[in-house]
Amino acid sequence: MAVDREPRGHGPVGTGINRIVRGLRPRSGTNEQFELPYDRLATEAQQPFRFYLIIRGLHVAYIDKVQRPGYTIPTEEYSLLSYKIKNPTGIVAWEPVTFRVKEIFSRDVFNSVAGVFMNKLTEGAYAPPGRINSFFMADVSKEALIGSLGPVQIQMLNTEGEVYERWVLHEAFIQKIAWDELNYNSDSILGATITLNYDWAELFFHRTKTR
Secondary structure, X not given: OOOOOOOOOOHHHHHHHHHHHOOOOOOOOOOOOOOOOHHHHHHHOOOOOOEEEEEOOEOHHHEEEXXXXXXXXXXXXXXXXXXXXXXXXXXXXXXXXXXXXXXXXXXXXXXXXHHHHHHHHHOOOOOOHHHOEOOEOOOOOHHXXXXXXXXXXXXXXXXOOOEEEEEEEEOOEEEEEEEOOOOOOOOOOOEEEEEEEXXXXXXXXXXXXXX
């Protein structure tokens, strides 16, 4: 059934959502994702700032940006007469996940943000040449890196702060850390771009109580 009215705006964010949902037509009798009244689309649309990235030892407020897991299915190309035929190889390759963390110093915490992530490298996985322990040889193995990072989850929140979607990264470890450049000409907040690799990801949907 066609709907000829627009939802009311909710400030700058609501205005953007109004543009997105303008012209949407609810459909009935289908097996698609959901069926919402038109006036709820503006308030229940997913928005990028409602998330938590759960990393052991780091407060969620320090993280301001994260990619969600994505995958690629490699293909093989064959020629058939004048056509190109593409077939999947049967492999699902999960793409690395990158997130941004802000460095905030406080005398009330036991370590800096940089210290937290350096500890994840040196606690069992790596020892600098001057700190090698002959009785406990650190090994930069996958098992050690996974154990030092700990569980990784991306939680998606609704407008009431309830978790409705949850990504779980399995066998995740830190592949790369790139710290921001120090610069006398800038007064921005320092941070780092961190890349995680993992074997696979799962997505869980949670029905929330809020209506």
